[in-house]
Amino acid sequence: MNKNSIGREIPKKIEGIGELEPYSGAWTKLKKGWMDELTSPPPNKAKMPHAVKLCETLEEAIKKSNPKDGMTVSFHHHMRNGENILVRSIDILAQMGIKDITLASSSLNESHNSIIKYLEDGTITRIWTSGIRGKLGQAISSGIMDTPITIHSHGGRVRAIHTGKISIDLAIIAASAADEEGNATGSIGKSAFGSLGYAHIDSQYAKQVMVVTDDLVDYPCYPLSIKQIYVDFVVKVDSIGDSSKIASGTTRITKSPMDLRIAKLGADVIEHSGFFNEGFSFQVGAGGASLAVAKFIREKMKRKNLKGSFLLGGVTSYGVDMLNEGLFKTIFDVQSFDAAVSTSLYNNKNHIEISAGYYASPFNCGCVTNKLDIVVLGALEIDLDFNVNVITGANGEVRGASGGHSDTASGAQLTVVVCPSFRGRISTINKRVQTVVTPGETVDVLVTERGICVNPMKPELEENLKKAGLNIKKIEDLQQEVEKIVGKAKEVKYSDKIVGLVEYRDGTIVDVIRQVIED
């Protein structure tokens, strides 16, 4: 075991994965100015003039891709809980007897619960993903897989594909509209879901690429989110999923008094941080207190007649409203959190679809997160070193997503984490988080309903907030205050078995997730 720079024990090597590089600081590798790993070149491909890419069925297309044992199959998660292609595709591969598949989906959620049986029978033996929810997360935490899953950030996924750590044999890309050559988009069609940002890299690097659509349009399909030059097969299906399940209620401003209280404090922090200036750039998450911060920031911007430059990231209809009101000049959209956003993406030239690499890859000449002024993020748990856990719940089980959390925290000038000080009877502020996803050195301030804590690495910020009369507390004091209210939570019992690795965006290992043992 090695200890990484934040004191987490990381194995030197893992069977089936290889040697692990421990995390050594958020910007250590970036400071070198270039990548020190191998670059995997995109595949060479050729098609005869007027070759036909269109297949009758998903099964036919998968067969044509010559699937084999040990292959890596990738998917995107833009349809979130409405996603309907991943399970069908894995079903087909399983029926064909393909074993030892590495699943590389940009994220996994409850709509994918039914693949658990393929983890048991050896169809799927390895997983790369930015997040896992539902029963799938429980199954993985219980140790169902022999080889640990790897959790990456959105930017980290691009880096992993670029460097060949994830080598995709077949990318299956669901699109709400496509033509017979494979030009495809998510912004139009009956199942429109918005940006296709996560799938861009898959289309460019996978050995074979399949576009699956339920709206085959006349050539050419535009906008060209996915370009025909990368696509091998095209399939028309009845439905790629239910786009109404994308939002899951996360894009409406909460009415929860607690979330609104936290959000208001978060907005006050931003206002007095020193970064709330003309031309500032901004990202908030969807749902709960994070999105509600946008409501108060919107009011403050109007009151101060302040205009921002760009909104970034997971885009909600609330963000689109702010664009239309002229509060921001541009939206960069890697993922739409609301199917309604697709209309804006299609019609408004200032609403720009971007790839996950453009969004957040650490190893290019400047992703947009590196230009971000302010980001507001949630947390399942935060510790006295400001390390944030967004992946494992209070019972130790995998139930969340790394997503763009560490990417944006690393890039933004001001990273604000908003969360209640406790949920149910479990404190969210603990001496040591169960799993580090975002290291504390990239987190500037924690906002809870019971007080605001500033990372001691940011004394100027603390000074600004104190001058504004905000209720600033030491995180140690707040932790003790909350512990007095809810007591100490029962410790989760883990075995030695590692069921998950948490990669930092640069590919180093920031933490491991262990098997949960039931009492």
Add this chain to the structure above:
Amino acid sequence: MKRKRRTMLYIPGNNPAMLLHGSVYGADSLLLDLEDAVALNQKDAARNLIQQMLKNVDYGNTEVCVRVNHLDTPFGMEDLKAIVPLQPDAIRYPKTETVEELQRLITLVEQIEDEHGLPHDQMTIHIMIETALGVQNVFDIAKYSKRVDAITIGGQDLTADMNIKSSKNSSGIDLARKMIVMAAKANRIDAIDTVWADIDDEEGLKQETEFIRQIGFSGKAVINPRQIDPIHEIYTPSDEEIRKAYRVVKEFNKNDAKGIGVFAIDGKMVDAPVVTRARYVLELAGVDHANI
């Protein structure tokens, strides 16, 4: 400096989460409720819960007031026995109609305090006027005891008692509101307005708050934390108002030391009532005007 009572947040006595979180929302006062918000079969449990909360939860600077049941109910006496020894900042007594009722309440409260060796001047009493008879007697009630430091109007019950057709702007209880404010102010105590029931109608809440502030209420009861900020905004003076009030008080103190009672600022006469209003503005702004 006088305590602000711009907002008084009702918290049902049988809701542990709300009781625990009550003080984080920024209301000036919390009203831990044992009366109408609690079902008959939950009265005991709520009473126990509020006792535990008063013993164990730190509500900081937020005023904590417990609304007990009326002594004519089977719960009123039990409430007093349970709550008075814990000396919250205040108890709120519902449906007060006569001085005799108030007298009975205070006698019992002080008996319990004596039994526990507690002083009589720590916990205050807020009176609720909720019937036409109570409105008629409010002037006598307001002046009966120095322990009473706020009078509040219960709009829902009063509307029912007077058989007033329910309306959104509660115009039917205008006279009662004004009588209650007058009675309170005549005795230099706070008048607190009734709740705005539609929590999604922020505009209606603001309009009603503008009105009650105009006629002299010190604040308003609220039933949802989302109603706190809009009310505080209306009760928060603008920067210009604060600057002007500060100047008035400062000039007054300077002139007062020289024995001058009336003077002018920017050509406008400043006398005692202007100074009183200026002090109130500073209090609302949280400015300590004692040593200006």
